[in-house]
Amino acid sequence: MSKRKNAILVVDDDKSITTSVSALLELEGYEVDIAESGKEAIEKSNGKFFDLALVDVRLPDMLGTELLNAMKETTPKMAKIILTGYPSMQNAITAVNEGADAFILKPVNGDKLLGVIKDRLQKREAAATYSEHRVAEFIEARVEELHRQNRETNTAR
């Protein structure tokens, strides 16, 4: 089965960030979409599934952490990484509480940024595979059970 390209949503109102980050990500073979505000990010994530979102803490219409909170319900399977130039303990705690998978301080070197993204995607994929495997096992076991019950019923007759 040919592997689907991972889709990444970059949420930042700074053009130099969105342009340069998306160039790097595309270079790595990711499918990249850009949202320049929290509202745009919510709309785009509702319309399409993204494997990962790279979110700036300061957005023109809301805080990155608020955006995380808003997307928690709608896109639970999406990995979320906060990228910020304003590190503070409170920001980090809020980010983790709102379901961020990583917290990266600007400026980050390209290797490291790509490394963290790759790592997060792999972990997510592993988890997904694991749960798919568990579902398959469960279904198989259940089918087997039903078969057994069916046979036993027939025999009893």
Place this chain on the structure above:
Amino acid sequence: MKLLTRTIVTFFLGTICLVGIVHTVSHTIILNSYIRLENEEESGTVQQISSAMDNQYSALNAKLTDWASWDDTYKFVQNNNSAYIESNLTPASLNTFGVSYLLFYNSTGGLVYGIGVDLGNSSKMPVPQSVLSVISATPQVLNFPKINSNFTGLAVVPEGPIILASQPILTSEGKGPVEGTLVFARWFDSQYLQQFSATTRIPLSEELYSNWQESNPVSTYISIPPSTYIHPVNADSIAGYYMLNDIHGLPALVLGTIQPRSVYQQGLTTLNYVDLSVGVVCVVFSIAMLLLAEGFVLSRLRKLVTDVVSITSHDDLSAKVTVSGNDEIATLSGSINGMLGELEKKTAQLTKAERFSAIGELATMVAHDLRNPLQGISNAAFYLKRTKGPSASAKEIEMLALIEDDVIYSDKIVNDLLDYSRNIRLELTETNPRLLLKETLSTIKVPENVHLQDETDDSPTLKLDVDKIRRTFTNIINNAIDAMPDGGPLLIRARKSGQMIDFVFTDGGAGMDKEVQEKIFTPLYTTKAKGMGFGLSISKRIVEAHGGHISVESAVGKGTTFTISLPLNIDSRAGENY
């Protein structure tokens, strides 16, 4: 009330009290002495009256003896011959004699002959019945226990007081048998009193006791021997009284004399001098005390107040108040100066803190905003490195690496700036010098040509913010390494000095001149092309936040020694306002 006013009022009231007390005491003591003296003097006068009265009686008795012990009288009482009367008992002779009545009684008490004379005009005068009654009613006048006895006394009859003197009538040789009694009587009238006063040279007045008693309520005094009574009439005169008893032994007549109170007046004069001198002394003393208080205390306090007010109004905490002498005011002035110094220090700290806070806000904004473009540059360089890859020329690769390095360096400046502008909050943990240095060195790459010599010990135990002090140490060690591009020694020692521990970093580097040494702790000052600019100033702030201090000694060409002194016991409040 101002202190000076209060002092003056206090001194004034004190002086008045003092004068009052001295006045009262001296009056009580001194005036009493004078009054006693006056009484003694007046008593003497009264005593003189008493003696004079006795003399009067004696003189009368002597005259009486001349008449009573005389053969002619002896015969006259026996036969009442008219020749005796004619030759002796004329009013003129009686007048010369100074006797009002001459009464001849026989041995049985019958009146043989009686003659009276008005001593004023020498005319004959009948003997009043009242006088005769008193004589006959008084046995001791006519009856004598012995032939040489006599009697003198005072009787009061309705006409007035009268002196009585009697003797038995004897022969000229003074022998008996007693043929009768001769009685002399003399009115105690104003004329008599005048004579008496002239004799005694004492101005006298007379008054019947009964009358006198009415006007002198304290008359009981006089009934007690020595029958004298003295009392001041007013401030100028004093009265002395002498009481004469009548023939029955009852108080009858009072002789009084009014004397000027010269002794008492002398006493008053003395007291006035005492009051005056005490007053003058008090006034002089008060003025002297006021001048002393003014000179030693008040003027200096005012000066102090002026100084303090001036300092307050000029808002110049570096000014000091004048300290003179070494008394309490000097101590106070010194304390005020100390307080001013402390205030100046704290104000400077506060100003510094406020300035840092303002710089900090701006720096934080700028620094954060710089991070986004840095991220863009970093990404762009990374992209080019990836896409150009092996096809890039060596120069292009070098340029890309340069961009990446400068992004890293810019990021470091941003971080330093943020660090520097941030308030320092200490998180104290326990460590020791050796451990602290070991942890510091673990993150530093010391070039091989630098010979690092660690002479620290694992005691004493220190309590400090390990991360921040490590940054400080790192900074200084890195500076030392940078100062020795061709290698050299780096000696690190720790030594206890009182309540402080000194970390001494000595390198054998290029050293610095005085000018550089003065500026190295200033933010953004650097001697390096790519200096940190903030490193030493942050280090200084960290050390000072611990309550310590950092100093440098250096000579060009000989190397540099940094000394970081940290207190062994850090105040838990350390770090506030930094």
